[in-house]
Amino acid sequence: MTNRWAAWLSRNGTESFHLARKEGWDAFVNAAARDPLERLDRRQLAALTAEEREDYDEARMVWNANLPTVRTPQMIDAYSVFEQVMASSRRDGDRQRGSVVFDAEAGRGKTTTVTRFARDLHRRIYRREGPVTAEGHQRLPVAFIPLSAGMTLKGLNQKILEFYGHPAATRSSTTTSLGALAVDCVLSCQTRLIVIDDLHFIDFRHRHGIEVSNHLKWLANEMPATFIYVGIQLAEKRFFDDGLAGEQAVYAQTSRRATRCSLSAFHLNSDAGYQVWVKTLRAFEDGIVLADAHPGMLTDHAREIFRRTQGNIASLTNLIDRACYLAIATGTEAIDADILAAVTTDNAATISAAR
Numbered sequence: 001m002t003n004r005w006a007a008w009l010s011r012n013g014t015e016s017f018h019l020a021r022k023e024g025w026d027a028f029v030n031a032a033a034r035d036p037l038e039r040l041d042r043r044q045l046a047a048l049t050a051e052e053r054e055d056y057d058e059a060r061m062v063w064n065a066n067l068p069t070v071r072t073p074q075m076i077d078a079y080s081v082f083e084q085v086m087a088s089s090r091r092d093g094d095r096q097r098g099s100v101v102f103d104a105e106a107g108r109g110k111t112t113t114v115t116r117f118a119r120d121l122h123r124r125i126y127r128r129e130g131p132v133t134a135e136g137h138q139r140l141p142v143a144f145i146p147l148s149a150g151m152t153l154k155g156l157n158q159k160i161l162e163f164y165g166h167p168a169a170t171r172s173s174t175t176t177s178l179g180a181l182a183v184d185c186v187l188s189c190q191t192r193l194i195v196i197d198d199l200h201f202i203d204f205r206h207r208h209g210i211e212v213s214n215h216l217k218w219l220a221n222e223m224p225a226t227f228i229y230v231g232i233q234l235a236e237k238r239f240f241d242d243g244l245a246g247e248q249a250v251y252a253q254t255s256r257r258a259t260r261c262s263l264s265a266f267h268l269n270s271d272a273g274y275q276v277w278v279k280t281l282r283a284f285e286d287g288i289v290l291a292d293a294h295p296g297m298l299t300d301h302a303r304e305i306f307r308r309t310q311g312n313i314a315s316l317t318n319l320i321d322r323a324c325y326l327a328i329a330t331g332t333e334a335i336d337a338d339i340l341a342a343v344t345t346d347n348a349a350t351i352s353a354a355r
């Protein structure tokens with residue numbers, strides 16, 4: 001027998017968007033927000049049958065693990081840089097466009113920020129221009145290309161073709177012809193924004209890495225699209241920097257065209273920093289579904305939560321997921337100091353908190 005929580009789960013269960021393919025990207029862009037999940041108090045919880053309770057707890061776990069994205073000041077700043085660079089994307093196709101190098105430490109919310117921005121752009125362009133181009137091709141305003149370890153030149157072209165669902169993605173063609181096909185896809189689908197995520201997988205000191213990096217520059221010249229390159233420590237890895245081995249002039253040129261953008265961690269060094277942290281915790285707190293959830297449940301522990309996570313948003317969301325799980329599993333039904341003490345944080349957060 002299904003109950004209403006099982007029904008909620010079947011409509012709102014964990015989604016597995018495969019953003020690296022146009023179908024998955026499209027599903028992500030068009031996904032409706034989850035239906036709100038009712039908060040039951042302790043009396044209502046006690047009235048559930050065992051099965052209803054099991055399904056309700058599962059529904060709460062899904063809900064609490066997918067709290068709405070918080071528009072943090074860091075994210076708003078990054079959006080502003082993206083919008084400024086995209087302003088040049090209105091240039092006619094024969095003129096050079098800019099690019100963004102979105103460079104920030106692990107788990108700062110790079111992918112979250114850039115995919116939300118790209119999703120909004122996709123929706124805006126669709127609304128205005130419709131799903132089909134004048135030549136009858138599917139319109140794909142955004143291409144999202146996440147890289148993986150050991151990326152080669154050919155692998156990069158194949159990834160791009162895979163996004164577009166081009167049959168040549170799996171065929172053994174030459175690198176040059178794959179590159180030309182990738183350019184065709186971008187032109188025919190009128191893609192305006194190309195996001196290359198996890199660029200740190202490329203080792204720019206290695207021959208393959210330099211090849212890939214040069215190819216990215218070639219693509220940026222050939223494709224009338226704005227690029228956002230996303231990765232960790234790209235500055236240290238000297239991605240797109242002047243003076244890297246080889247063609248210095250090419251690097252200098254690219255550096256002029258690229259705009260750097262970062263995402264900082266939260267900090268408590270000033271009143272303003274503290275306020276931003278508390279506001280972010282409050283936004284998460286408001287969304288959490290537990291029987292005894294209450295205002296202050298997270299914000300009262302703002303300093304302790306900061307110590308445990310060092311103001312890193314990935315560590316914070318991990319901590320919240322786990323604290324919610326423990327609150328349900330132990331019957332505490334709220335997040336308190338004991339629950340926080342019992343949460344195991346991620347490796348980096350644990351090591352840093354112990355220092």
Ligand SMILES: Nc1ncnc2c1ncn2[C@@H]1O[C@H](COP(=O)(O)OP(=O)(O)OP(=O)(O)O)[C@@H](O)[C@H]1O
Pocket residue numbers: 067068069070071072075105106107108109110111112113232313314315317
């Ligand atoms: N503004 C936000 N609001 C809510 N949750 C967020 C926000 N930004 C990031 N997160 C959460 O933090 C976690 C890490 O975010 P994300 O994967 O975007 O970071 P990243 O910088 O791309 O990480 P990596 O370096 O591992 O690629 C995710 O679970 C994400 O849901």
Ligand SMILES: [Mg+2]
Pocket residue numbers: 110111112197198
């Ligand atoms: Mg990421």
